Amino acid sequence: xxxxxxxxxxxxxxxxxxxxxxxxxxxxxxxxxxxxxxxxxxxxxxxxxxxxxxxxxxxxxxxxxxxxxxxxxxxxxxxxxxxxxxxxxxxxxxxxxxxxxxxxxxxxxxxxxxxxxxxxxxxxxxxxxxxxxxxxxxxxxxxxxxxxxxxxxxxxxxxxxxxxxxxxxxxxxxxxxxxxxxxxxxxxxxxxxxxxxxxxxxxxxxxxxxxxxxxxxxxxxxxxxxxxxxxxxxxxxxxxxxxxxxxxxxxxxxxxxxxxxxxxxxxxxxxxxxxxxxxxxxxxxxxxxxxxxxxxxxxxxxx
Amino acid sequence: xxxxxxxxxxxxxxxxxxxxxxxxxxxxxxxxxxxxxxxxxxxxxxxxxxxxxxxxxxxxxxxxxxxxxxxxxxxxxxxxxxxxxxxxxxxxxxxxxxxxxxxxxxxxxxxxxxxxxxxxxxxxxxxxxxxxxxxxxxxxxxxxxxxxxxxxxxxxxxxxxxxxxxxxxxxxxxxxxxxxxxxxxxxxxxxxxxxxxxxxxxxxxxxxxxxxxxxxxxxxxxxxxxxxxxxxxxxxxxxxxxxxxxxxxxxxxxxxxxxxxxxxxxxxxxxxxxxxxxxxxxxxxxxxxxxxxxxxxxxxxxx
Numbered sequence: 001x002x003x004x005x006x007x008x009x010x011x012x013x014x015x016x017x018x019x020x021x022x023x024x025x026x027x028x029x030x031x032x033x034x035x036x037x038x039x040x041x042x043x044x045x046x047x048x049x050x051x052x053x054x055x056x057x058x059x060x061x062x063x064x065x066x067x068x069x070x071x072x073x074x075x076x077x078x079x080x081x082x083x084x085x086x087x088x089x090x091x092x093x094x095x096x097x098x099x100x101x102x103x104x105x106x107x108x109x110x111x112x113x114x115x116x117x118x119x120x121x122x123x124x125x126x127x128x129x130x131x132x133x134x135x136x137x138x139x140x141x142x143x144x145x146x147x148x149x150x151x152x153x154x155x156x157x158x159x160x161x162x163x164x165x166x167x168x169x170x171x172x173x174x175x176x177x178x179x180x181x182x183x184x185x186x187x188x189x190x191x192x193x194x195x196x197x198x199x200x201x202x203x204x205x206x207x208x209x210x211x212x213x214x215x216x217x218x219x220x221x222x223x224x225x226x227x228x229x230x231x232x233x234x235x236x237x238x239x240x241x242x243x244x245x246x247x248x249x250x251x252x253x254x255x256x257x258x259x260x261x262x263x264x265x266x267x268x269x270x271x272x273x274x275x276x277x278x279x280x281x282x283x284x285x286x287x288x289x290x291x292x293x294x295x296x297x298x299x300x301x302x303x
Numbered sequence: 304x305x306x307x308x309x310x311x312x313x314x315x316x317x318x319x320x321x322x323x324x325x326x327x328x329x330x331x332x333x334x335x336x337x338x339x340x341x342x343x344x345x346x347x348x349x350x351x352x353x354x355x356x357x358x359x360x361x362x363x364x365x366x367x368x369x370x371x372x373x374x375x376x377x378x379x380x381x382x383x384x385x386x387x388x389x390x391x392x393x394x395x396x397x398x399x400x401x402x403x404x405x406x407x408x409x410x411x412x413x414x415x416x417x418x419x420x421x422x423x424x425x426x427x428x429x430x431x432x433x434x435x436x437x438x439x440x441x442x443x444x445x446x447x448x449x450x451x452x453x454x455x456x457x458x459x460x461x462x463x464x465x466x467x468x469x470x471x472x473x474x475x476x477x478x479x480x481x482x483x484x485x486x487x488x489x490x491x492x493x494x495x496x497x498x499x500x501x502x503x504x505x506x507x508x509x510x511x512x513x514x515x516x517x518x519x520x521x522x523x524x525x526x527x528x529x530x531x532x533x534x535x536x537x538x539x540x541x542x543x544x545x546x547x548x549x550x551x552x553x554x555x556x557x558x559x560x561x562x563x564x565x566x567x568x569x570x571x572x573x574x575x576x577x578x579x580x581x582x583x584x585x586x587x588x589x590x591x592x593x594x595x596x597x598x599x600x601x602x603x604x605x606x
Contacts, residue, residue, distance in 0.1 A: 013400055021393035021569055026530025033528050039354045041392055043346040048397050051339045058389070058398045065385045069372015082368045086361070089344055090324035094351050095361045097316055225336050227329025266324055 018045040067218050083118060084219040087265035088228075096267075102246070102301040108154040110295045111240075112269040114250040119176045120237065124166055124190035132204040133191040136184055139172040139206075145276060146284040148202035149291040151195050151240060159199020160294060166192045166239040167205060174211030207276055207286055208234035208252075210259050223264065233259035233268065238292070245294040252290060321348040370521050386421060387522040390568035391531075399570075405549070405604035411457040413598045414543075415572040417553040422479045423540065427469055427493035435507040436494040439487055442475040442509075448579060449587040451505035452594040454498050454543060462502020463597060469495045469542040470508060477514030510579055510589055511537035513562050526567065536562035536571065541595070548597040555593060 022038045029037075047053070068082045086092045092115045100113035127133065138144055151163040168190045170176050177184040195201045213219055213230040223230050234257045241247040253260050255273045279287035295301065325341045332340075350356070371385045389395045395418045403416035430436065441447055454466040471493045473479050480487040498504045516522055516533040526533050537560045544550040556563050558576045582590035598604065 013397070013404060017393065017397060017400070017569070024529065024531055024565065024569075028530040029528065036354045036356070036360065037529060039350050043350040044392060044394055045397055047342050047346040048394060048401065051342045052401050053339070053398055055398055055402050057339065058394065062383070062385045062389065065368060066372045066375040066383070069369045069374075070376045071372075072369040073373045073376050080365070080369070082365045086365065089347060090320065091347055091351060091361065094316075094320060094348055095356050095358055097320070098351065098355050099358050101316060225332065226327065226340060227331040228327055262327065266320070266327075 013049060018042055021045070064218060064221075071217055079214075079217070080118060081218045084213060084217075085222060087115065087267075088213075088219050088222055090266040093266045100246075100248075102295050102299065104154050104295070104301050106155060108152065108157060108293050109271075110154050110246070110301075111248050111250060111292045112271050113248060114267045114269065114272060115265065116239075116249050117237065117251075119170075119178060120166075120168060120239065120249075121178075121187070121190060123187065124168060124192050125187055127191040127193060127203065129193055129196060130202055130204075131191065131193075133167060133169075133189050134171075134204070134206060136188045139183075142172040143207040143286055144284045145205050145207050145286040145288050146202065146279060146281060147205050147236070147288045147290065148200065149289055151199045151201065151242070151292045151294065153245070154293045154295050155299070159195070160242050160245060161195060161197045161199055163195040163199065163201075163240055163242040163245070163292075163294070164192055165195065165201045165292070166190075166241070167203070168237045169205060169208050169235075170211055172206060172209050174209050204284060205236060208236050208254065210234045210257060213264060228264060229259070229262065230264055231259040231262075232265060233257040233263050235267075240292050240294065242294065244297060246297055246299065248292060248294055252288070316352060321345055324348070367521060367524075374520055382517075382520070383421060384521045387516060387520075388525060390418065390570075391516075391522050391525055393569040396569045403549075403551075405598050405602065407457050407598070407604050409458060411455065411460060411596050412574075413457050413549070413604075414551050414553060414595045415574050416551060417570045417572065417575060418568065419542075419552050420540065420554075420570075422473075422481060423469075423471060423542065423552075424481075424490070424493060426490065427471060427495050428490055430494040430496060430506065432496055432499060433505055433507075434494065434496075436470060436472075436492050437474075437507070437509060439491045442486075445475040446510040446589055447587045448508050448510050448589040448591050449505065449582060449584060450508050450539070450591045450593065451503065452592055454502045454504065454545070454595045454597060456548070457596045457598050458602070462498070463545050463548060464498060464500045464502055466498040466502065466504075466543055466545040466548070466595075466597070467495055468498065468504045468595070469493075469544070470506070471540045472508060472511050472538070473514055475509060475512050477512050507587060508539060511539050511557065513537045513560060516567060531567060532562070532565065533567055534562040534565075535568060536560040536566050538570075539591075543595050543597065545597065548599055549602065551595060551597055555591070 021041050071079055071081045096113050096115050102110050151160045177188045193201045193203050210233055233253050235251040235253050237251050239249040252274050253268055255275050276286040276288050325344050374382055374384050399416050399418050405413050454463045480491045496504045496506050513536055536556050538554040538556050540554050542552040555575055555577050556571055558578050579589040579591050
């Protein structure tokens with residue numbers, strides 16, 4: 001930053017302070033820790049000088065951080081408001097993009113990644129192609145959807161037989177099985193499907209339902225300070241894997257959802273917004289076709 | 304920042320992402336919250352992109368923040384590692400400078416501010432000028448010091464009669480009364496003194512003793528990652544107040560302390576480094592003269 005771009009008041013402060021803190025790191029700091037912690041210190045200091053952070057505001061911040069860990073503790077480590085604060089500030093979505101974004105050198109881009117979120121389970125069962133994930137039956141206001149598509153290689157355009165499509169979603173009440181033990185058995189609305197020899201998968205799920213983040217903790221306090229709503233648009237989570245390809249963890253959003261343009265965790269990307277179409281096969285009332293594109297392992301794409 | 308200074312990889316990421324998160328704030332956000340939270344979001348995102356923060360590193364950060372609040376909870380809110388982390392990163396010292404730095408338009412600058420720290424007590428008793436703050440007697444390796452000086456107005460250079468000098472310090476074992484109930488009674492090594500009609504104060508205290516931050520929690524984990532020591536140089540805390548002047552809360556450091564150049568909380572400033580001189584009045588073995596300069600209320604100084 002040139003001196004003309006310095007915030008007006010910053011020269012009132014010791015110009016060597018931040019340098020001294022960063023250079024306080026000793027010779028045995030690993031290069032990565034030096035890089036990450038050095039940048040963290042620089043940005044924290046620049047932030048404080050730029051807004052002329054007051055002592056009271058800083059103390060509010062200290063109290064806020066302590067409240068995050070207290071909720072985690074008091075919930076027996078099930079309620080991770082720290083994770084949720086990162087989501088509300090866009091950090092999880094950004095870190096996900098940094099980790100996974102590949103811009104293809106060919107015509108087919110890999111399907112965009114999106115955040116994993118806190119509700120994935122390693123225990124979802126394999127189900128037969130064409131099966132249902134609503135193992136507890138269809139809830140009263142559930143709309144059965146036939147979801148299908150092809151998993152393809154971005155380089156060759158060819159299908160990827162054997163790719164595993166792991167899906168999970170909230171029920172029509174906006175709750176995942178973990179959160180709703182009185183209404184849902186474990187693994188309800190979860191399942192893994194193995195694509196056939198044509199790389200095709202198909203199964204029955206529900207049209208997803210929008211839901212609110214909790215409105216009684218620090219993340220809600222932060223959202224309120226920012227005059228923001230706590231809603232996530234309706235979404236279906238998918239995680240697609242194959243031993244020879246880079247996996248893709250993402251979420252699909254109905255294009256007509258009222259929150260799709262203002263997701264409170266900033267996880268929507270253009271190629272993840274989809275149309276559910278009217279359908280009737282005697283079982284489903286909607287159809288969702290979604291093809292998934294994977295990059296081979298080791299493929300870096302354009303930088 | 305000009306485009307040539309952008310980290311090489313940043314253009315791989317959605318250039319509108321941070322703007323979208325900041326502009327997610329609604330119309331009822333207060334101007335100050337919009338400024339502070341907007342800058343916070345921008346710096347967090349810039350940090351993540353600059354170092355290409357990994358998912359694992361971010362998750363380590365989430366765990367670290369949760370651990371801070373858990374210690375606070377488990378210590379019955381007496382151990383504030385969040386506060387200490389801010390100190391170790393230089394944030395408390397910076398916020399203190401932002402709040403209190405005044406550069407005088409005249410010849411006499413106000414005494415530099417330094418951090419309050421967690422050990423000030425609102426209950427320190429007034430003691431007579433010339434009295435002792437070691438109410439539990441002199442500890443075996445304690446060195447009695449006669450501390451004295453004048454409190455002056457930076458504009459007129461005249462003394463400020465009635466200014467209150469509030470002093471607190473750790474004992475020769477490096478512990479404050481709060482931390483050491485088996486050896487110290489409440490208010491040991493604390494006291495308030497009222498300057499006389501010449502603006503002069505004098506009392507007996509101890510030469511201060513360096514001490515370590517705790518070496519068993521998150522702040523020690525962070526110091527270890529940075530290959531830094533946990534030591535604070537020896538110091539005496541003072542808080543000087545008068546109804547017509549801007550108060551000064553600060554710390555004084557012996558110039559020959561081995562940690563004075565590398566204070567682990569970055570609270571040392573040049574005008575706070577002092578010389579203790581040999582002395583003998585039958586009671587003290589050292590003398591410390593320190594004059595304190597206060598700015599009148601409302602005085603802003605050079606910006």
